[in-house]
Amino acid sequence: MTSRFRTFALSLTRPQKIAIMVVADVIALPICLMLGYLLRLGEADYLEQYGFAAATVMALATIPVLYLSGLYRNVVRFFDVRMLRTTGVSLAVLAIGTYGITIALGAHPPPRASLLIYWFIAFSYVLFSRLFVRHLLHQSPAARLKRPRVAVYGAGEAGFQLVNSMRDGRTHTPICFFDDDSRFVGRHLSGLRVYGMDDVIRVVYGADIDEVVLALPHASPERRKFIVNRFASMGILVKTLPSLDQLAESSALEYTIREVQIEDLLGRKSVPPMEALFSRCVQGKCVLVTGAGGSIGSELCRQILSRRPTTLLMVEHSEFALYTIELELKTRFPNCQVIGVLGSVLDEPLLERITRVHRVDTIYHAAAYKHVPLVETNMAVGLRNNVEGAWVVAKVAAQNRVQTCVLVSTDKAVRPPNVMGASKRCAELIFQAYAAESDVQTTFSMVRFGNVLGSSGSVVPLFREQIQHGGPITVTHADITRYFMLIPEAAQLVIQAGAMASGGEVFVLDMGDPVKVIDLARSMIEMSGLSERSETNPEGDIEIRVTGLRPGEKLYEELLIGSHVSRSEHPRIMSSRENSLSLASLDVLLRTLLGQCRQNSEPGMMSALQLIVPEYAPYSQWQRPTGDTAPPAQPVRALLSYWQDDVPSVAPTGRTALSR
Incomplete structure (x- = not known):
């Protein structure tokens, strides 16, 4: 019976539903007034003394008064307290109006106390009739499960x-x-x-x-x-x-x-941007983003468009990735000029042309290969994309006098045991070298951060997928630790870096203490309402399996090469002095490295890489026995503990900015 009523009620059109409510109220409210007479006077015989004039007025006035109150426009299933208050006031107006009109018509006015009684009865009718219908409409089959x-x-x-x-x-x-x-x-x-x-x-x-x-x-x-x-x-x-x-x-x-979400369990609050810094290099400017279809690049584009640039140029070598982000941004920001450029950062003529034609003010270079094992086994391609790509971008920015150019780097660039990290350190050295040139008008800076939650290749989506398939969760080492940050934090840091830079800085966000990846896996198992299967709990749901370190993978990551820090405009972003090379000497070394890449000589590439990045120690020198534990990564705040308010800032050249 209930289900048939619900089906019937939901099949009615809105005018049909309003018509039913109007008819019901026209009939019921005069009856409520008659009941008010009866309760006030005590005997039905007295009803004839007052006649039915008031009841007639009530019936005629019901429709316009309740309609103007919005009662008939309100959806019964969402009848709320505000609507009850409006209904109560409307019924009071209706009662008072009925009394006045009855007198105006020359009829015998009803007792004033009966109108008060009527108000309570009528309000109860309106309330319970709507709640009853609402109750019936909520009795869906799903509700009984x-x-x-x-x-x-x-x-x-x-x-x-x-x-x-x-x-x-x-x-x-x-x-x-x-x-x-x-x-x-x-x-x-x-x-x-x-x-x-x-x-x-x-x-x-x-x-x-x-x-x-x-x-x-x-x-x-x-x-x-x-x-x-x-x-x-x-x-x-x-x-x-x-x-x-x-x-x-x-x-x-x-x-x-x-x-x-896993970001709820990292034990720290996200770092909010400073509004003045956030808009300085973006608002009213022409901005170019390389690698615009990637996790960081696409978020950069979203954040940039929220600050109303004149033009956003997106360079991406993946057709599908560029199509996806361009469609999204043009839908979300229809009034902004968004231009997708299909091409590689290795294409110097392409970058030079679009930078010159559009008079680019700011460049964010996010295009890079970032997966350590893939770059390790595809060394030549990885080095060309990460090193030569950064060289091309820096050269084009300097030649076209772009105001600001920011490199997106990684904590893997610090004392790297792998080719990917070493290639990103090379990219940092390129930007530092251009920043040190006296005749270069572009402000070059770098941003260095850890693992980004939710990005492609992040452990979080991998662990989530493994849990959905019943496990096991694969962890390369029981003691491996990583710094984690959110994609919006990463993008905001990149944008603020350009605003704070004076030339040659590397900006690093304080991501709190490093997190053990195996603890992250256990938290995700528990969050799913499951338990870990182990020797002490053989009946558990999900096993965590240690597979061993992959080629080029470190047990722990660091954020700094040097330890000399100073403050910047952002209260949680600071600077540290690091070694750099001159552009002239770096030019020779880079040509040697890229020559080895063209010959695809792995020993030659590794030797040339070590000449540029002396701290690059190939994986074999870092590999430890399985039972060894990694030395604890030093939290950023420990490196900053010696600060004094009166410590002067170091010179801008060769600085590295550290977020505290």
Whole structure:
């Protein structure tokens, strides 16, 4: 019966639904007035004394008054408190108007107390009639299926709205609250009891909780990580609410609940950009991005267009990647000039032409091969793309007097044991050499950061896919550690680097302490509501398998070569002095290296590479026995601990900027 009514109601057109509501109200509201008479006067005989003039006026006035109040325009399934308030005021106006019009018509006016009684009866009718229909419409087949039993962590405003939304949506069953605040523990909110963290195990297992939703939009990353790990260790799936801004509409609350992302567990807040720096080299300028179809390049393009450049030029050698990002950006920013250029950074005439014709102001060079094992086994191609590509970009920028040119580098460029890292260090040296030239008007700078979460080749999507397939998760070494940052953080750092540069700096974001990759894998297993399969837990769900270091892979990464640091405009971005080469001497070494690349001589390429990057030590010199552990990576903040407010900044030439 209920399902047939729901099907019938949903099949009606909007005018048909309004017509049914109008007819029902025209009939019911005069009856409500007659009931008000009866309750006030006590006997039905008195009704004849007052006649039916007021009831007739009520029927005629019902439609325009309630229509103007918006009651008929409101969707019954989303009947809210604001609509109730409007309805109450409208019914009061209707009652008072009925009294006045009855007198104006010369009829016997109804008792004033009966109108007050009428208001309560009519309001109850409107409320319960709409709620009844709403209840019937929510009784879908899906609503009768087993719904997850949910505990809400956070007995505040966000938690209160979330529980009410769950009850309206009927897709989850709220069971209880958890909260750290002892003032709430033991009390009830929205009819549910609030428990403390000491009761977690007893309540979760006793009440058969399926999920926990964090309603703590402003909790610190450390606190969120602790809570997630606590419930994940019990096999409970944890979800979260993004922010209180997204909780303004209670009807949308359930759609803002999302799975806890791995970035929630890194234990640090994202580094916000400084607005003045963020716009300085972009707003009102012509900007060129190489490697625009990659993870960093595409995010750079998005961030740049949000700052209203005159033109964005995107250079990309992959046709599909360029098509994808160009389509997205032209859809999102229809009023901005976006030009896709299909080509390689090795094509010097192409880069020279577009830079000259469009009078480019700023270049962000993000085009590079970044996968360590692939570059290690394809040495010649990797060196040409990463080294010669940076050389071409720097040369074109200097010749065309581009204002700012920023290189996207990597922490693998610091004391590299692999070809990819050494090639990026070469690229840094090229930019440093051009920055040191007195006749070059372009400001060259570099950005060095660690692993970017969510980028192509990142361990996070790899681990997620391995978990979805039932494992095992593959980790190359039990002690391997990495620095992690978010894609927006990386793009914002690149853009700010150009704004702060005076020439030759390498900017590095403080990404907190390095994270053990195996701990990251365990956190992702727990976040999925699963357990690790190990010798101590043979019945677990997902195995973590150590496969051994790949060629050229380091156990740990570093952010700095030198240790002399000074401040910059951004409070978390600093500078460090590093060695550099003159452009004249570097020119000879680069020609030797690229000559070996054309001959595809691996020994020759490695020897030439070591002449440019003396700290480059091929993988065989770094490889350790499986049982050895890596020396702990030194956190950035430890290197900066000696700062004094009165320490003068070092000279700009050859500087490396460090984000603290």
